[in-house]
Amino acid sequence: MVSTSDRVIECLETKQSFIVEAGAGSGKTRTLVEALAHLLAVEAGRLLSGNQQIVCITYTNVAANEIMSRINRDPLVRVSTIHEFLWSVVRGFQAELRTAIVKTNDAAGSRRIENLDLTDTPIDYWQYPRKWEDGKISHDDVVALSAALFDEYPKLVRLVADRYPIIFVDEYQDTHQSTIKLLLDNMLAGNSERLTVGLFGDHMQRIYNTGVGKVERTELRIIQKTENYRCSIAVIELLNKLRPELQQVPGDTNVQGSVRFVYANSGVRNPVAKIRVKLRAEGWTEQNEKVLMLTRKSIASDLEWRDLLAAYEQRSGFSVDDLMRRDDEFGELFTNIEAMASAFNSGRYGVFLALRAGSSGRITHHSDKKMAAEMIARLNKLRSSATVGEVADYVWSEGLLRKPRRVVSLEERIANGDNPDRAERDNAFLSALRAVPFAQVTSFERYLNSETPFSTNHGVKGEEYENVLVILDDTLWNQYKFEAVLARDTSKTQYQRSLNLLYVSCSRAKRNLHVLVVSPLSKSAIDGAKRIFGGENVSELANM
Numbered sequence: 386m387v388s389t390s391d392r393v394i395e396c397l398e399t400k401q402s403f404i405v406e407a408g409a410g411s412g413k414t415r416t417l418v419e420a421l422a423h424l425l426a427v428e429a430g431r432l433l434s435g436n437q438q439i440v441c442i443t444y445t446n447v448a449a450n451e452i453m454s455r456i457n458r459d460p461l462v463r464v465s466t467i468h469e470f471l472w473s474v475v476r477g478f479q480a481e482l483r484t485a486i487v488k489t490n491d492a493a494g495s496r497r498i499e500n501l502d503l504t505d506t507p508i509d510y511w512q513y514p515r516k517w518e519d520g521k522i523s524h525d526d527v528v529a530l531s532a533a534l535f536d537e538y539p540k541l542v543r544l545v546a547d548r549y550p551i552i553f554v555d556e557y558q559d560t561h562q563s564t565i566k567l568l569l570d571n572m573l574a575g576n577s578e579r580l581t582v583g584l585f586g587d588h589m590q591r592i593y594n595t596g597v598g599k600v601e602r603t604e605l606r607i608i609q610k611t612e613n614y615r616c617s618i619a620v621i622e623l624l625n626k627l628r629p630e631l632q633q634v635p636g637d638t639n640v641q642g643s644v645r646f647v648y649a650n651s652g653v654r655n656p657v658a659k660i661r662v663k664l665r666a667e668g669w670t671e672q673n674e675k676v677l678m679l680t681r682k683s684i685a686s687d688l689e690w691r692d693l694l695a696a697y698e699q700r701s702g703f704s705v706d707d708l709m710r711r712d713d714e715f716g717e718l719f720t721n722i723e724a725m726a727s728a729f730n731s732g733r734y735g736v737f738l739a740l741r742a743g744s745s746g747r748i749t750h751h752s753d754k755k756m757a758a759e760m761i762a763r764l765n766k767l768r769s770s771a772t773v774g775e776v777a778d779y780v781w782s783e784g785l786l787r788k789p790r791r792v793v794s795l796e797e798r799i800a801n802g803d804n805p806d807r808a809e810r811d812n813a814f815l816s817a818l819r820a821v822p823f824a825q826v827t828s829f830e831r832y833l834n835s836e837t838p839f840s841t842n843h844g845v846k847g848e849e850y851e852n853v854l855v856i857l858d859d860t861l862w863n864q865y866k867f868e869a870v871l872a873r874d875t876s877k878t879q880y881q882r883s884l885n886l887l888y889v890s891c892s893r894a895k896r897n898l899h900v901l902v903v904s905p906l907s908k909s910a911i912d913g914a915k916r917i918f919g920g921e922n923v924s925e926l927a928n929m
């Protein structure tokens with residue numbers, strides 16, 4: 386039988402771009418690593434003499450480290466995020482970047498910066514929100530500006546393709562649509578003799594809303610596979626019911642394992658603790674289990690940013706998602722305050738100054754440094770003891786940060802009251818948010834930057850554990866409705882997103898899987914659970 390790796394290698398030898406599209410546990414990462422190892426074995430000389438590198442785009446540092454360690458950190462392979470890669474390519478084209486920024490700004494309508502003049506301003510990419518007036522471009526700008534440059538200067542694309550003749554993308558489904566367009570339309574189109582693009586992933590494992598999901602392009606040869614080497618036979622049977630269009634088969638060594646579904650419908654207290662005690666008795670231990678919680682609420686109360694969350698919840702369910710994505714009016718402010726305090730506290734004065742509103746120079750005088758130190762000392766004090774409103778007023782009145790445009794528009798909308806209902810809702814939100822202790826913002830930012838021991842179902846792709854306990858809770862987040870998945874209610878807008886997340890979570894289990902639902906379930910959802918898990922594997926917690 387021709388293996389997946391053989392098919393990938395055949396594509397590479399014939400310069401045929403491809404997409405490896407296969408389910409959970411099917412060995413996509415392994416195939417990617419084998420393809421790299423093959424290229425290093427047979428092409429190293431040619432790559433070296435041509436001053437070329439293979440590029441491997443990954444989404445997370447964990448994935449990047451994993452791939453690098455498996456190819457012994459060979460310098461002929463460049464493992465990086467799409468942003469780092471693109472920036473390294475376009476950063477040398479400063480004049481062209483300036484022109485592209487000014488052009489984009491001119492077309493930005495009401496969001497345009499007046500009199501943007503970038504003459505003599507070096508353009509630099511940083512991890513914070515854009516600050517074009519100082520030449521700082523953001524994450525999203527890197528992709529958009531690269532696409533603009535590639536469009537305008539086809540020769541630049543040829544140079545890139547000559548230097549990087551093979552580009553792999555791991556977990557392509559979570560890559561932004563604009564990145565896939567850039568790779569396929571701006572780079573591959575017209576250069577298929579020079580460049581081979583290989584995408585590795587699974588559209589069903591898309592868990593970020595911004596991801597492209599399915600990619601259906603005639604220029605890509607599809608390489609599919611149906612094996613699942615990771616999960617136990619019981620888990621594979623479950624996955625096949627969740628995803629009937631892909632019937633996976635076990636590899637040679639998969640264990641039998643087990644699946645169970647438990648729902649806590651009847652006001653049971655501490656259902657998670659109860660289940661864990663029971664699982665301990667069955668041999669689950671701290672070392673061999675993973676708890677995947679899809680309940681932001683319990684994480685929120687543990688980490689104490691309840692009031693912050695409540696302010697957004699009260700506004701609307703979707704506001705919570707905006708908060709999580711830092712896409713609300715205050716996201717930029719919160720990120721900047723925390724980044725600024727952290728930069729100053731750790732002595733990174735350059736970053737501190739660059740973040741500070743209207744500041745351009747360096748701290749040269751001792752008196753400047755003293756003043757900045759006093760401001761930050763005051764800010765630190767307020768961050769731990771004052772409210773969001775008080776901290777925001779402080780940074781704005783001291784000129785540490787500018788009030789974000791979106792906050793200005795929010796305040797204007799409330800003041801104008803053109804739409805009284807909306808103004809009232811906005812006002813209630815703003816007052817509630819201003820009253821939240823700022824310390825909650827600090828722990829929320831820490832949570833988003835994942836300095837937390839908790840695990841949500843996001844960010845577990847590529848991982849695998851002996852025993853997995855998945856906890857589902859529909860009550861907080863409007864984004865997910867697992868009840869609809871169980872009841873096969875495809876009319877709900879959250880259906881696909883919830884199904885994907887459940888699929889990703891369940892498919893992490895190598896042996897035993899336990900799903901616990903802590904929010905109320907309808908009869909049709911319980912019937913659905915019986916169909917998916919098998920009637921004998923479904924029970925109510927109170928009756929156990």
Ligand SMILES: Nc1ncnc2c1ncn2[C@@H]1O[C@H](COP(=O)(O)OP(=O)(O)OP(=O)(O)O)[C@@H](O)[C@H]1O
Pocket residue numbers: 407408409410411412413414415416587590614615636846847848849892
């Ligand atoms: N050909 C194979 N033979 C035996 N085991 C394999 C094979 N390919 C992969 N595996 C094992 O199966 C597990 C899953 O592999 P891998 O993580 O590469 O899959 P994946 O498709 O990237 O997974 P997912 O998309 O679910 O994150 C790993 O433990 C890996 O070592």
